[in-house]
Amino acid sequence: MLTLLTSMYLVVRAVSSRAEPIRVVVTGAAGQIAYSLLYSIAKGDVFGKDQPIILMLLDIPPMLPVLEGVVMELQDCALPLLRDVIPTDKVDVGFKDVDAAILVGSMPRKEGMERKDLLKANVAIFKTQGAALDQHAKKTVRVLVVGNPANTNCLIASKSAPSIPKENFSCLTRLDHNRASSQVAMRCSVSSDNVKNVIIWGNHSSTQYPDVHHAKVNVNGSEMSAYDAVKNEAWLRGDFISTVQQRGAAVIKARKLSSAMSAAKAICDHMRDIWxxxxxxxxxxxxxxxxxxxxxxxxxxxYSFPVQIKNKTWKMVDGLSINDFSRAKMDATAAELVEERDTALELLSQ
Incomplete structure (x- = not known):
């Protein structure tokens, strides 16, 4: 019996190992977020333990020497699922026939830079990348925008790729979602997997609204609302929200670098749920x-909404009750996004 099971296992492994590799592009691939991300993708944590991967690593020309070092490290990991690693600074190469695109690279805000200047630089980047996706990627590609301002960059990329369904584009608010879940879990002295259905509404910025009115916490085997589990409405409506909103800035202040490890984990969570x-x-x-x-x-x-995903297709969770407190915060972050969008679209038309 054992021999038969072993033989069946080997046959399954042999069949699965013949699966066609999927092509995954990561932009900003020489940066610190990608450095924390690429190993997880290449060893099967995102797209499956039996799914071969071809990694397309895209960055700007000055970063190519650094990218060569990243390629060497990936090769030295001897990962069985990693079939090829292709570093490039050319969008037509990087986006060719990709199944998944993780757009990490963007122009960071520099000292003295006005918000409009930041948007202008990123409009140019994501217009180019959207057009390259439109021309070279599979029409079924799933695109995740990470580079900030992520929501508006994602909108520009999608508008620049008219032949790819807008539903195939999303931006990362999973990091904020994970931060919110963790804060509630720590407050209730439970592990984070005992917290579900927190919501991040709106923009990946300091106006985002972390909402736990519909969240559930499992405490000692009993599931209850987050408000009942935390037993501190003032904290949930005050410090909890500001802590999640300002967490990225707090990490930068402490590390002198942005959130790389937690961002990479959130990217993995996001793409794994899509898949x-x-x-x-x-x-x-x-x-x-x-x-x-x-x-x-x-x-x-x-805009960040609560979603459920099946067959690589997300569906918005409709019909959740929204109180006046939530309504005001949801509208405030929407107003910021409208302002960003209008500025970006004006720049896009120039």
Whole structure:
């Protein structure tokens, strides 16, 4: 019996190992977030333990020497799923036939730079990358925008790729979602997997709204609302929200570098949920195209909503009750996104 099971296992492994590799592009691939991310992708933590991977590593020309070092390290990991690593500074090479695109690279805000200058630089980057996706990627590609301002960069990329469904584009608010879940878990002295259905509404910025009105916490085997588990409404409506909103700045102040490890983990969580779906009865936060939403959010935005995912397709969680406190915060972050969008679209038309 054991021999038969062993033989069956080997046959399954042999069949699965013949699976066609998927092509995954990571931009800003020489940067610190990518350095924390690439190993997890290449060893199967995101797209499956039996899914071969071809990694396309895209960065700007001055970073190519650094990228060569990253390629050497990936080769030296001797990862069985990693079939090839292709470093490049050319978008037509980097986006060729990709199944998944993780757009990490963007122009960071520099000292003395006005917000409009930051948007202008990023509009140029994501217009180019969106057009390259449109021309070279598979039409089924799933695109995750990480580089900030992530929501508006994602909108520009999607508008620049008209032949790819807008539903295939999303931006990363999973890091904020994870931060919110962790803060509640620590407050309740439970592990983070005992917290579900927190929501990040809106922009990946300091206006985002971390909402736990619909969240559940499992405490000693009993599931209850986050408000009942925390037993501190003042904290949930005050320090909890500001802590999540300002967490990135707090990490930079402490490390003198941005959140790389936690951002990479959130990227993995986000893409794995797209590929394999969310758990039954649970939802996660993603910045997605707002068209058709039931929450009164302007439609031509990439806005973070609660979503459930099945068959690589997200569906917004509709019908959640929204109180006046939440409404005001959801509208405030939407207003910021409208302002960003209008500035970016003006720049896009120039």
């Amino acid at each position: 394999f779906g969310t758990k039954e009865g649970e939802f996660i936060s993603m910045g997605v195209y707002a068209k058709g939403n039931s929450y009164g959010i302007p439609e031509d935005l990439i």
